[in-house]
Amino acid sequence: MSFNDKVIIVTGAANGIGQGAAKAFAEKGGSVVVADLDEEKGMSVVKSIQEQHGEAAFIKTDVRKETDIIKLMEYTKEAYGKINVLINNAGKGMFKSPYDLTLQEWDDIIQTNLRSVFLCSREAAKYIRENQNGGAIVNIASTRAIMSEPNSEAYAATKGGIVALTHALAASLSDDKIRVNAISPGWIETGDYSQLKEEDHAQHLSKRVGKPADIARACLYLSTEENDFVTGINLVVDGGMTRKMIYEE
Numbered sequence: 568m569s570f571n572d573k574v575i576i577v578t579g580a581a582n583g584i585g586q587g588a589a590k591a592f593a594e595k596g597g598s599v600v601v602a603d604l605d606e607e608k609g610m611s612v613v614k615s616i617q618e619q620h621g622e623a624a625f626i627k628t629d630v631r632k633e634t635d636i637i638k639l640m641e642y643t644k645e646a647y648g649k650i651n652v653l654i655n656n657a658g659k660g661m662f663k664s665p666y667d668l669t670l671q672e673w674d675d676i677i678q679t680n681l682r683s684v685f686l687c688s689r690e691a692a693k694y695i696r697e698n699q700n701g702g703a704i705v706n707i708a709s710t711r712a713i714m715s716e717p718n719s720e721a722y723a724a725t726k727g728g729i730v731a732l733t734h735a736l737a738a739s740l741s742d743d744k745i746r747v748n749a750i751s752p753g754w755i756e757t758g759d760y761s762q763l764k765e766e767d768h769a770q771h772l773s774k775r776v777g778k779p780a781d782i783a784r785a786c787l788y789l790s791t792e793e794n795d796f797v798t799g800i801n802l803v804v805d806g807g808m809t810r811k812m813i814y815e816e
Contacts, residue, residue, distance in 0.1 A: 568791045570597030574647040575790070576639065577601060578630055578687060579657030581608035583757035584707060587779030588654050588786045593621030595787065600643050602628040603657070630657045630683035631675070640690040651702040652790045653691040655684045655729075658707065661721045673721050680725035684732060688747070692740055701744025703790040706733050707782070708751045710805050726751070730801045737799035746798040748789045752782050753805025772807025 575592045579585040581603035593599045593616040601623055603609040609625040616623040626642055629635045643650050658680040661672060688704050695702035711719060712726040733749040740747060754770075755777040756763060768775045785804050788794060803809060 568595055568787050568793070570595040570652075570787075570791075573597045573651040574643060574649055575599050575652040575654065576643055576650060576687075576691065577654040577656060578628065578683070579603055580654075581605040581612055584752065584755060584779045584782045585654070585656040586612050587783040588656065589623065590616060590621075591780070591783035591787055592652070592790075593623055594619070597652075598622040598647050599624075600639070600647075601625045602630075602639050604629055628657075630687065631678040633686055636683070636686045636690050639687075640694060644694050649698060650691055650694040651698060653687060653695070653702075653704045654786055654790075655687050655704065655706045657683055658725070662716075662718050663721075664718050665720050668721060676721040676725055680722070681728045681732070684729055688732075688736055692743065692745055695745050696740075696743035698744075700792055700795075701746070704736065704740075704745060704747045705786050705789050706747070706749045708733070708749045708801060710751050710753045710803060710809050712751055712801070714809055733801065734799040741798070744795075746789070746795060748798060749801040750782060750785050750789070751801055751803045751805070753777060753803070753808045755779060755782060770808060770811070771805075772811050775806065777804065777806055 575597045577585050577589045580589040580601040589599045589601050601609050601612050606627050613623040613625045626639050628639045661676045684706050706729050708729040709726040711723045712730045715723050730749050737747040763776050
């Protein structure tokens with residue numbers, strides 16, 4: 568899968584899954600725009616890509632702000648002439664009893680995780696549709712869209728919303744040749760992988776916990792023009808955890 572001459576925006580690309588996706592697209596020849604609030608870490612990602620002779624730029628972006636999102640798309644268009652792929656990855660967690668969760672906290676999670684996906688997709692699509700072959704939008708959801716632990720209402724609501732928004736956008740943007748898909752990661756370890764325990768890996772049918780590279784490869788798959796028959800789906804990448812019976816023998 569080559570992304571030579573393609574321009575890719577990755578939100579929340581300073582850390583974890585977003586960082587992995589940004590580097591993967593750069594390794595495949597794409598020009599990557601790293602969008603994040605964390606300027607220091609974002610610039611570090613850009614530097615790492617450039618050290619490997621890749622093309623990347625950083626744009627400080629608060630995805631809760633419509634003005635920041637519009638500026639992100641305008642910059643990308645001006646700097647690179649087009650936008651081919653958008654990876655909506657920016658997000659945050661919130662695990663708090665529904666009895667204690669404040670309206671301000673609820674709204675912050677909704678704006679960061681869900682509203683941003685709509686706004687980024689809307690603004691990016693205005694440029695992606697200018698391409699002869701359209702392009703792709705990939706939204707990072709979560710297996711928490713379909714299963715839950717206690718005190719995850721705000722986070723679960725946003726991820727479930729992303730899955731629904733994905734197939735709605737896939738329908739709305741299809742005439743412009745814009746494919747829209749979601750990825751629902753399971754347990755993806757973004758810290759020290761060596762510190763995981765044997766029982767952590769054993770919870771998965773794959774017999775291992777996931778890594779950011781697992782999601783990055785899924786992003787590549789859903790973004791390449793060769794897979795233009797794939798749109799409107801939610802691709803669960805979780806090592807089989809959501810399909811594994813949990814009865815202890």
